[in-house]
Amino acid sequence: MMSTYNIKFPKKVFSGAGSLEEIKTIVDEQQVSRVCLLTDEGVYSCGLADGPVSYIEEKGVKPLVIHDVPREPSAYAIRKYYDQLREAKTELIIAVGGGSVIDMAKILSVCLTNDGLVDDLRKPGAIRNASVPVAAVPTTAGTGAEATANAIFLYPEEDLKVGIVSEFMIPDYVILDATVTYGLPPALTASTGVDALCHAFESYISILSNPFCKMLALEAIRLICGNIEKAYADGSNQDAREAMQLGSFYAGLCLTTSSTVAVHALSYPLGGKYHIPHGVSNAILLPHVMEANMECCRQAYTEVAPFMLSNADDIPREQWPEAVVEYLYALMKRLNIPNSLEEFGVHREDLDYLTDNAAKVERLLLKNPKKLTKEDIKGIYKRLL
Ligand SMILES: NC(=O)c1ccc[n+]([C@@H]2O[C@H](COP(=O)([O-])OP(=O)(O)OC[C@H]3O[C@@H](n4cnc5c(N)ncnc54)[C@H](O)[C@@H]3O)[C@@H](O)[C@H]2O)c1
Ligand SMILES: [Fe+2]
Structure with a gap:
């Protein structure tokens, strides 16, 4: 006898060369004016955030651009970005990067709607409220973080990597535009x-x-x-x-x-x-x-x-x-x-x-x-x- 199982999907997936431009559709659909574009130094210096920033700006929105998410980030990095995003009253996060960037976007999206969560990530049941919307643009292929409910962080004083899991962290939008992976070494x-x-x-x-x-x-x-x-x-x-x-x-x-x-x-x-x-x-x-x-x-x-x-x-x-x-x-x-x-x-x-x-x-x-x-x-x- 087969046991029961379930499967969860992101809400909308755009795919194919050129689908990066769908960022405009996402901003339109969400009707938001406070957008954060999250990426890391490596991706940013390759110019991979330029297109997304210009698409957001075409919609009359000036995004908060953060481009220094650390590789394989520690849980302590979350606080710094959380404060910035909260202050900017962020309504939509667009993550352009590999698993490190997408995981950071996912955790921030639930921190913003679950007060005090930043210090309490590992407490079971701490994530109670739905997140602010996240659009994930994976630039590695990869962690699959654009599809999953997990976000992984390092707890340095315990020498431990911890996977935090919540269905609220499944990204709302995914853009699979392989052109952003051409330069991956x-x-x-x-x-x-x-x-x-x-x-x-x-x-x-x-x-x-x-x-x-x-x-x-x-x-x-x-x-x-x-x-x-x-x-x-x-x-x-x-x-x-x-x-x-x-x-x-x-x-x-x-x-x-x-x-x-x-x-x-x-x-x-x-x-x-x-x-x-x-x-x-x-x-x-x-x-x-x-x-x-x-x-x-x-x-x-x-x-x-x-x-x-x-x-x-x-x-x-x-x-x-x-x-x-x-x-x-x-x-x-x-x-x-x-x-x-x-x-x-x-x-x-x-x-x-x-x-x-x-x-x-x-x-x-x-x-x-x-x-x-x-x-x-x-x-x-x-x-x-
Ligand atoms: N959430 C999940 O389901 C899940 C699953 C597996 C792993 N992870 C986590 O994801 C992280 C690893 O992510 P990753 O393997 O995607 O790597 P990464 O995001 O850490 O990126 C690795 C390096 O590649 C560079 N890079 C990324 N895309 C590039 C591109 N297109 N061109 C040039 N450089 C590029 C980045 O700047 C970075 O220096 C780890 O923290 C891991 O634990 C998460
Ligand atoms: Fe993995």
Whole structure:
């Protein structure tokens, strides 16, 4: 018997080259005069906020432009922006950036409507009121943050990254205009793209997986695996960029109805204490965790194989699960993903710390198809040193 599930969507999605201009439609539709455009230094210096600012101005609105959101922000960065947005009486936030910027926009959108929330983000039930509207323009492909109910922040004194979850944080509008991703450098294309692959593949094998999730996950896997190397080799390959952006969005939708599992769980302490970027730590872990899960996932890996492997037809079906894991190892190599944690300052004496902290991420580990013991977790980290 199938258990119940639900799926949540952003209210409106604009897609295709040129859809960035729909910012004008959004400002019209919302009938607001106080708009904040949020971005970060990297995105701003590439000129990617220029178009959005001019579209807002064409509607007779002078936006508050904030362009210094930190990469993988800490929870303490929220206060500064909250004060600015509250003072400006912000009615609409337009986020142009990767997961760091979109997550910041999402959390600010609920802080503005839930008084005092800024200091109390982790208190269960603290987010009670609907947010001010958010329009997300993802410039990486990516976290899928434009589709999800999560926002992730670092709590530095605890060396911890924490995911805050509320349905009110699902963006109202999403603009999928792949032209804004053409300039994403190869290393970021690779690591953020593998993050999206993790979302799709982990959601597929999660114990919360369901038919809706599987449909989206298989298409996301097909799009990402068929295009990530093309986008990595040539960032101006428009078809590959479009496919990556769509795959990443679908993978984000998977998360709203299923969940990531052990790859993301083991990734959290690597981000929290060693500040390894989210996409990079997931990419390093992905083949190892999927290998560790193999015994519980032969059926799922067999289902995924034809969407992941271009040569599946040449491989006997009973060998598809092994071929999937081999493909993941080979893909990380071709994308020049590091295969050791040592270059990030992680050493053997850190194994117990990492294991204990990953084991605490029960929110995700309990959804992993295989129950991973502390020994299993330690074994995975050990292979990366
Ligand atoms: N909310 C969610 O569902 C969710 C899911 C996964 C990860 N996350 C979080 O998202 C954050 C990571 O986001 P990310 O991987 O998208 O990276 P990011 O937003 O941190 O951006 C990484 C770097 O890429 C640059 N950049 C972004 N787009 C660019 C472009 N088009 N051209 C040139 N440079 C560009 C940025 O300036 C930045 O320096 C982490 O904090 C992670 O925990 C959130
Ligand atoms: Fe992720």
